[in-house]
Amino acid sequence: MDLSILGYQFMQNAILSAVLGGVACGLIGVFVVLMGLPFIGVAISHAAFAGAMLGLWLDFNPLLGAFVASFIAAAIIGPLADRGELSPDTSVGVIFSLMLGLAFLFMGLMPGTKSGALEILWGSILTNTRSDVMLLGIVAAVVVGLIIAFYKEFQATIFHRDMALAVGIPATAIFYGILFLTGATITASLRPIGGLLIFSLILNPAAAAYQLTYSMKRMFLIAAGFGVLSGLVGLLISYLFNIPSGATIVITSSVIFLISNFLSPKRKVKRWQRPSPLEEGQ
Template sequence: MLEMLSYEFMQRAILASIVIGLVCSIIGVFVILKNLTFIGAGTSHAAFAGVTLGYLTGFNPLAVAIVFSLLTVWIVGYLNKKGALMLDTSVGMFYSLTMALAVLFIGLMKVYNAEVYGYLFGSILSVTKMDLKVILILGAIVLLIVYLFFKEFHFITFDEEMAKASGIAAGWLSFLLLNLIAITIVVSLKSVGAILVFALIVTPAAAAYQLTYSMIRMFSYSAIIGVGSSVAGVLLSYWFDLPSGATTVLFVSGVFFLSVIFSPKRRIAVNSVD
C-alpha cells in the first residue's frame, strides 16, 4: 500500500484529488442550495471548448479554458441581470454553443489528439507538476475567497433579498460566486474531465444535504465526502486499473445513495405519516 506513495505521479494524484475534492464539495453546497446546477454544467462545456481552442492555437489549454468559462458566466449573468433571458435558458444556449465550438475546433485540428479527450473524461494519474501547481494555486484562491466572504455567501444562499436589505452587496456576491464556480471547474478539468466534473461538485453536497439540517454542518459533511471520494477514486483506479474519473464519480454516487437510505430526513418523513 505504502509503496505506491513512493511514485511521484501517485503523490501528485493524491494531492490533486484532495484539493479538487475539497474545492468542488465546498462550492457544491452553494451550487445546490442556490439552484445553480445547470449553470455549472454549461460552464464545464465552455471550459472544454476553451481547452480545444488552446490545443488548436498553441496557447495554454487551461488558460483558454478559464477565459471561456469566465466569459460564459459573465454573459449569462449579464443577460439574466438585464432581464433579457432566464438563467436556465441562456445556459442552455451556451451549453450547445460551446460544445459546437469544441467539435469545430477538434475538427480543425486535422490530427487526432488524445490529450484533448483526456480533458473530456479526465485522468488524475497523469497530472503533471505544472498541472498540480495550477490546481494548488487556483484551489487556494477559491477557498480563500469562500473563507473571507463566508458569512455573506451563507446569507445570500439562504435569502438574497434579506441579505440585500441588510446592506450586503448581494448582486455583486452572487456574481463572484458564479466566477468561483467557473474557476472550480477549470481546476478539476484535467483530473475528472469536463463531463464528469459536475458529479464532484453536486453529489457530495447532495449527500450532505441528506444528513443535516444545519447549513454550517452541511459544509463539513460535504467536504469530508468530497475529499474521501476523490481520494478513494484515485486509489481504486490505481489498484484495479480503472479510469480514475469514472471510478470517482461512481464512488461518490454510491455514497449519495447510502446517505439517502440512512438520511434522518427520510426517517422523519416516514414517522410523520404514521
C-alpha cells in the same frame, strides 16, 4: 497492499490532486446545490471545456483557454439569468449548447491525434504534473479562504438573494463571484477529472451533504470531506483495476450520495413535525 507506489511522484501528484480537487469541488457544490445552479454549473463546465479545446487547437495552454472561457461564460450567464427576459433555463441552455458545439468544432479543427483533447474530456489524474497540482492547490486555497472570510455574505446570499440585497449586502457581486469561483474550480479540475465528469464531482458530494445536516457550516465541511473521499477512493479503485480515474471518482461520489440519501435524517419525521397530543386527540 504494496505501498511502494506512494513513493512515485505521479502517485503523489494524483493523491494531492484528489484531495485538493475534492475540497474545491465539494465546497463549490454547496453553492450549486443550495442556490439551484446545477444547469448554470454544467454550462460553465462546458465553456471551460470549449476554451481548453480552443487552446489545444491554436497551440496555447488549454487551461488558460478554459479559465478565460469559463469566466466569459459566467459573465454572460449571470446577467442573462438575472435579467429574466427569457427563463434562466432557456438562456443558459442556449449558452450550454453553443459551448458544446464550439468544443466539438475546435476538436474537429485540431490537426493530428486528439489524445490531448481526449485527456481533458475524460480526465487522467495519474498523468498530473506538479504544475497541475499547484493550480488546484491555489484554487482550493482561494475557495477555502473566501468562504471563511465572507461566510456571512455567502450564507445570506445563498438563503435569499433579494433579502441579502435588502439588508445591505452586495449580493449581486457575491453571486457573480460564486459563478467565477465555479469556473475557476472547474478549470483547475479539468485535467484530473475530465470535462464530461467534473460536474458530478461538484454536485454529488454537496448533494450528499445536503441530506445529512441542517447547518450550512457543517454542510460545507461534509461536502469537502465527501469530495476528498470520492477522489481518494476513486483513485484507489482506478489504480487497482486499471480503469479510468475520472469515471471511478464520479461513480464513487454517486454511491456516497445514494448512501447519504438513504441514511438522511431529513427523510424521517422529526418530533417537532409530529402533531401535538392535543391535535392528535381532536
